[in-house]
Amino acid sequence: MPKEAMLYRVIDESKKLVECSACPRRCKLLDNQYGFCGIRWNFDGKLYLVSHGLAIAVAIDPIEKKPLYQFNPGSMVFSMSTTGCSWGCVFCQNWDISQRRVIAGWKLEPELAVKLATAYGAQGITYTYNEPVVFIEYAYDVGILARKEGLFNTMVTNGYMTDETIDLVVKFMDAATVDLKGHGDRDVARKLSLVPDIEPVFQAIVELKRRGVYVEITDLVIPRYGDDLEKARKLARWVVENLGPETPIHFLRFHPDYKLLDIPSTSVKVLEKHAAIAKEEGLHYVYLGNVPGHELENTYCPRCGKLLIRRMGFDIVEVNLRDDMSCPYCGYKVNIVGRIHPTYKLDRFAYIPLEVYTEFIHIPSNKVREFVIGKKQGGS
Template identity: 35%
Template sequence: MTSPRAATRPYVGRWWDTIDDGRVQCNLCPRHCRMNEGQRGFCFVRMNTGGQLILDTYGRSSGFCVDPIEKKPLNHFLPGTSVLSFGTAGCNLGCKFCQNWDISKSRETDTLADAASPGAIADTAVGAGATSVAFTYNDPVIFAEYAIDVAAACHERGVRTVAVTAGYIEAEPRPEFFAAMDAVNVDLKGFTEEFYRTVTGAELEVVKDTLRHLATTDTWLEITTLLIPGRNDSDAEIAAMCEWVVSELGPDVPHHFSAFHPDHRMRDVERTPELTLRRALQHARDAGERYAYTGNIHDKDGDTTYCAGCQSPLIVRDWYRMVDFHVTPDGTCPICGAAVPGVFDPAGPGDFGPRRIPLRIAPR
């Protein structure tokens, strides 16, 4: 089996035009960066070279690691299995609270640790026993061409693919990018345009459009919201967000509320109190979200998947370790027979546990 393209450089990207003044305009995300010769876009990895848009990080990564799928976080997608995770460099958002800023804000693309073709990544996943490959650490939207090619190579080998993304992508490339993914976790970073504009440098409505699109596809969708004290954690904002999720996406989309810790340009903000996450959990349940979770804290209730019909605990977790699993092979509750939404292996859950295994891939 061969990969769709070799990881050759320079790689000419897609979704761009040459405009009247000779600049190159990138059409991948709503920023529509316009670049003179030698200039890079906001994401820093898409650039004008010789009048063409070049993706400078095609075939290069900031590192590879085998993780539990629950770390993405995905709680309803092949529970207990392992995922080969990797990212590149750069980002098309400017989040002041970024907790992977050393990767997403990197301007040192020539120091990326590993180089690998799509086929090499897929082969490594198979060799490591990983059920899926995750595009994560920085936003895969900005290396969409590379991610799509890796996904094709993975699917040839029976390996599934996961995107962890902020969902900041234009309407034209959106369907093709997400069609390459078996599961997606979208960071819904807040629920006001002011928060998005002042804290992330992006637009909320674009992310809403991405979520609406995903809700109409077969790609499994989960959402994560990092709650930041005094920024996006008010009762009114959380309640409005949860009500929108239920009305626009449906009650079965899992929603993870995660704790912030001081980082990047928001080191003066306190950690998220556990009470805030439990309050968000209650808002989600009150709004009708059937599968709400807490993250970055040790919270048994917030880690557990409950049956929407009889409230029996179906999947009990301790951090990233599965303690109990009671979903039937046909994806239902064994007590009341209610369907449990998600992607479950009829053979049962995996047993990878909370391990983290760094890997290196030899370039080829």
């Protein structure tokens, strides 16, 4: 439900002009205007997050689905999202929620979100499916409560965030998967994601890691647009130099979706070439995503090359690690944060029947003002 945002400033009080500071677009909004994301809204000179407490999708997932392979492997997470996004990716697989311009979702206040997460056996909460930065105040309110209950917090993000957002994120976030598209190339970002400048993403990644957030990188390899091997090499080199060789990277197979339906799925051979280049540049943990059963879903020891974690899709099927996360064959200390959770032996997918716990709210964007005024006046 609409709640005043934390990340904004008033530019001109007399004109009711505000500037949102959640993402680098820094949308300047007059009264009754929405930001690019569609969920941050100026009402009477104050910025509101209209999707606060409204989750459009929730589920119990394996953490490997995010993907986070080396942060609490085998754990279960309570995944949640709202509508809206700071990007406009023409290939978005979740376009029906990320590009939706209607305020909708299950009424899920932070207390209920955490209660459901613990009730369904999750070890953490993941803010995902759409871009968490655009609903960061909601995530923050959930995340602070989650930590008090012993749950960790992770996010799947495009990394397009401001310094102000980072200051908020580091107060409650434990890990982040940062999703790059086409090697984080500037032209790909502009053409396919409507991002004017990709540089803030790389700055944010470095800052998140510096301030204690565990980071894994994904790179969506898009045929014809974002599959250049030299640009992949450039990205791998950047990761080594700025994040360290122990940082996991996942090269993801593209599947046609939304408006980009005339592009084929990425060739597995092309993905394998990307992985080989990343290893040549010195990265220790290189994975392929969306290729179930491939050997590069597994974790291998960077020193002796022995198999340490065998995966099949999102499932862990074999673990060969000591309790201190070292290799049992050569003693190398593997970069795994947290521990291997025994829940990996269970079915870690679960549907949550929200209709049992709460109600679905649907408010067209042009009716939000009327809705808020009604609430302020004590209406229904």
